[in-house]
Amino acid sequence: MKASMRTAGDWIARHLVLMIGLLVLLYMLTPVFVVVLMSFNQPAGRNTYTFDGFTLDNWTNLCEPYQLCSSVGLSLEIGLLATLVATLLGTLMAFAMVRHRFRGRAAANVFIFLPMATPEIVLGSSLLALFVSSGLAGKLGFWTIFVAHVMFCLSFVVVTVKARLAGMDPRLEQAAADLYANEWQTFWRVSFPLVFPGILAAALLSFSLSFDDFIITNLNAGQEVTFPMFVWGANTKGIPMQINVIGTMMFAIALIVVVVGEFGSRRRGRAVL
């Protein structure tokens, strides 16, 4: 089909898709704009969630609402720890799934997919059922949250790293072995640098899953309060505008990490996205 033969309708159709796509994207970003806007809001009253005036107070008095900063701290702590463990265990599993032959591969695949296919309310309630039946009902807290977060992050890590690994030519590792690199050197010099963007993506994913989780955490947190739980609680009592500051900061940090990571890996010749 020659370009000159394309009809005007065709031209519109081509751009129509892009227009619709951008509108959908706008829909996805609208709440983020609201969050950023609200972080500068001076509300008229405690229970109103309308934009009444501009202020920097929310940014300067970030920790003023009771438990806000401690809940963010707890979420960060759990997020980092759970990400570390889930990424490590999940990466090992991904390597096993893609690079090794063993019995029960299909079963292992289903096993890894199942937690992703289970509604969170079920994941959360079954963990709670386990903790309660093993007499840990009174000991819910940091470690039970951590355990739960690693569990639901794990499958996502495996799937993400696996995708990256499966896209990697196995001959590269064989070439390394052929060129006198032992298993350990092959892993560090070839496999790891090439899979690293996938591992990084998996870690980011894990962290966002963990930092954001409410349903599972809420059931297994005992007396601890994570950031989503703080927001949830505040919703019934009147929402402090500072949560929008946290939202804005997280958004900005994520953006920076993604952009830096993307440009960094582009410089190294392999794009993450």
Add this chain to the structure above:
Amino acid sequence: MAHVVPTEIPDAPPAPEQQRRGLAGYLLLTPGSLWLAVFFIVPTVSLVATSLYDPSGSLEFGYQMTGHVQNYPHAIAEYWDPIVRSLQYALIATVACMILGYPLAYAIAFKAGRYKTILLVAVIAPFFTSFLVRTLAWQYLLGDNEWVVTFLRWLPFTGAELQLINTPVAVVAGLTYNFLPFFVLPLYASLEKIDHRLLEAAGDLYASPFRGFLKVTLPLSMPGVVAGTLLTFIPAAGDYINDELLGSPKTRMVGNEIQSLFYAGDYPTASALSVALMVTIVLLVAVYVWRAGTDELV
């Protein structure tokens, strides 16, 4: 909420001769598998067990394991409406995600050119602004005095009484919004893998781009569509945050009920309802995957 989706759908494993045999595979698999076994499989069994406890017990005084199967008919009869409502809402939200998400994924994969990365970042970035905080933003946006409603009320064919917040529309809109990236990302990964030459060949053979889309792009993107719908439908069916923040008591979903039952200490009924939800979803998903004829999910 599970908030970011892998941006790629995994490929089939490489040919067997490119894989190593031996113990190493099991060693790598063991720690993660143990974690999943202890904190996913055992709890699921534990949940089923709890669903069979005698409901007259309590958290303080303990429960009796009596194989009380009646918990199931009781829970299902009692919460029939929320169960049906959850599935309905999740289904509508999934269809809405498909309608909104396909053009977006398609535009990113084929029409964005060098802005592809920027658009992808724009899809992923909202994940990091807390889910709850964003849903609260919707609560604000859909509020009675905000511009969305004001605008809709101004339209000639809507009444001045029109309301969004606390209605099923708001809940479904929230679900759609929250799970849209879960649809877009796997679909994008699927679309991106399509060989552009195939589209050119289709253009050559069918002449109409739309026929080409129907005959080539759409079938080839099916694995992405299936993965996307599952990652949208499953969490949406169990969600209660959107309903709690954007809905009303009249729109309660099964997730809300399970949560409340646990809080009220009625563990056997809550567990029975959880198991019922899980079984329903597994059955629906199994039928769907079977009908869609794809096994490329995992």
Add this chain to the structure above:
Amino acid sequence: MAEPVTAGSEDLVLAGLTKKYGDFAAVDALDLTVPSGSFFALLGPSGCGKTTTLRMVAGLEVPTAGTVTLAGEDITRLKPYRRPVNTVFQSYALFPHLTIRDNVAFGPRRKGVSKREAAAEVNRMLDLVELGEYAGRKPAQLSGGQQQRVALARALINHPQVLLLDEPLGALDLKLRRQMQLELKRIQIDVGLTFIHVTHDQEEAMTMADTVAVMNQGRIEQMGAPEELYDLPRTTFVANFLGRSNLVAGSVTGTAGEEVSVQLDGGTVTAPVERAATAEGKVWVGVRPEKVHLKPAGDPAGGRGNELRDAVVSDVSFAGVSTEYVVRLPSGQELMVFEQNHTSQRRLHSGDRVDLTWAPEHTFLLDAAQDASAGTQFDDE
């Protein structure tokens, strides 16, 4: 039919080498000696086991049975990184995250050569393959031919005792491929290493190698110098896979002195006894198309010894240096005849009645139990 070669001390020797995947034998009890310093080609269609053989030599595949011996040392179970063997992979397998310089330096660095020494060696190697100015680039920034040369440099820098080349030219276009064939041959002569070249391209194998082993279904069908294989194929597979052959069914009527006589439809032909893979019972009578001469039917002049009479030209195609005829025998079988276009000889036309004639010393006899079409289905590869 691996012909025994006296094993020198530096030779690579495969003995009873077998690789099975379940019940399927990819490589079946292979015996092979590759003389040190030779350019050796393993030729065969895809799936014949040639790459699996190569991978077992490289240590990337563990044999089910048999041994690999290099310079008298059994290396069958040695890890790939402990073998003095390097590979140029199909599609090169250059490390995409490393520069050309680091790719080439990879081997020496792993062997513990210091950074400075390695750097000097890398420069020498890149100069050898004429890529010195590209040292700082990433593989993705090079063309296919350049990547191929990097892969070669990356392997050669380690001074392996054996260099394995797995279809190294497969991804290049025809013109570049011809150029690289000469280049590879030149480098092999320069460095004097043993090269084992795996390919499905018979022309490539014949141009480059000193010795060609034709592989089929996990076994070596025949091995020898290219001219030798072409002149005297010992199986129908080799006869068809390496160039083209006419195979006509016949039965041996007797042996007189050095000559075997064969009765076939349309006449009696003879062949030297040393060119008969079998000298009794039913045989395939083979002759290469360019060895056959066409003459007008019944013309007594111009006979070359063996004749088949009363054939009809059924197709003529002009191919520049030669004209390719398809000729139908009275039995209905069609044979190919390539005539050089060098004389003022009259061109024949479709429908012309002709006799076919060729010299007995160009005739070969093959076992009639073999499939006459073996090896033909790979023509287009």
